[in-house]
Amino acid sequence: MTKKSLLFLGPFILLNSAVILAALFKTIQVSLGYYPVIGLRHYTLAYFKTVLGDAAFQRTIGYSLYLALVATILALLLGLGMAFILLKTSANHPLLANFFKIPIALPHIIVALMMLQVLSQSGLISRLLYQVGLLQQIDQFPLLIHDKGGIGIICVFLYKEIPYVAVSTLAILKQLQLGYVQVAANLGATPRQIFGRVILPMLQPILATLFIILFCFTFTSFEVPLILGSPANETIAVTAYNLLTQADLTVRPTAFALNFIMSLICLAMTLLVLGISARLPGGRRHREKD
């Protein structure tokens, strides 16, 4: 490596890798109980035991996993479906196709506010049902916001992520349409072979990447569950935020242990999905069986 390329790369490494390493070091240090600011100087696993052994923390982690998995899988399925729709319609309706992409650029806070205005008990859908006579009272409308199932939270992610998945997979679908499928069929491939040898190898790497990005984001997202979540069912980032904004510094090691655990879950999920993707057709480690 030349001196010039080091100079060119330096600032990037400083603000990317160095930040990550420094943050990791601090997180591990404080979560293991080394926090001299409040007089803690002895390394201990006690804070990790607190987080992993406490029922409330376990619930938080489980609930965040549920939200992230449901939102991500639905976004991938519906997004892929919309990509097929766009593939067939965007040439004739470019304006509509472009309008559909708007949510990608909207910030999560604004989308959360919009869902509040549409889905809450006094929201637009409730008003509509009242007007057509399906509701007699406002509280007959099901709780979709601050609810246990996190419907409102999931809706925010779907609103933003379906267009994102559709746009990201559309490019691949266009390549498929350019003839790979027809060529395979002409050469006598069965529908199963076409799926396994043509469609899956081309689509699964981008779907795996999207799964990782969306899962890690929704799993640790903060603004959306803060606005739409139920106080009884906190998500992991909201719990960490509540601990970290307390004036009481003695809860910080626990919060950092929680931070470390959620980082590990994100990394583990990433490696798992990359591993699966590599072994599927189109992956680096896929072995042909026949």
Next chain:
Amino acid sequence: MKRTSTLLLACFLVALPLVVLLLWTVATQWLYPALVPQQFGGKVLGQMLQEPNFWPAVLNSFVIALATTVVTLLIAMPAAKVLATQHFMSQRLLTFMIYLPFILPAIAIVTSTQMLFIQWHLTGTFTGIILSHTYFTLPYAMQIILESYRKMGQGYALTAKSLGAKPWQILRTITWPLMAPGIATAAGLTFIVSLSQYLPTFFIGGGKIMTLPLILLPYANNGRFGLASAYSVVFLLVTMIGVLLLKQLIGGWHHGLRN
């Protein structure tokens, strides 16, 4: 026909919440179960304009997002140039490294770097906020600019060099015109991502530097629909102005050269 109606339905679902948001900004009375506001007026907008934090938040948001865009491009462009043609590490490791900020939880990174930023006296400063935003925008910019470099290849620049072009001539007449569309896209995306950051501004800014998300979040959280919607519309306007400005600045130079 069925496909077109699905697209229409999808666009309707995208549009509906946006229309409700706009209606809330001009409604002075909108009680349940009315479908449209009972009274319209500029009361909410006037209330927002009179808030002491309004103009500082707009200006701070704009300045921070613009500065973050400049810093991000200045870091990403040379790095992408080297990484697009590098051979010292595997492509997969490189991709993983660039995308790590997408994988690691923002709250974990922000709160632990906050402790370092306190030691370096960067908390509560614009520099601190801009640096923390840049960490989050770099993957987006790197992704797009790396792709542009790879598409362009080294061929044109090498040809020009062998024909005797000087480095600045290559930059001005070959690299920049070919890269400008990608750089404009990266700049616009960086601006949008920086503008919507809440956690780094909150923790690194320490509440001293107000931005639009910092005002918007509590209003949305407390169900102040009118004010929250008005701030959202301002937010979207600032986004559009910034993105168009960046496109003009970056694309403009490109067009000037062609003529």
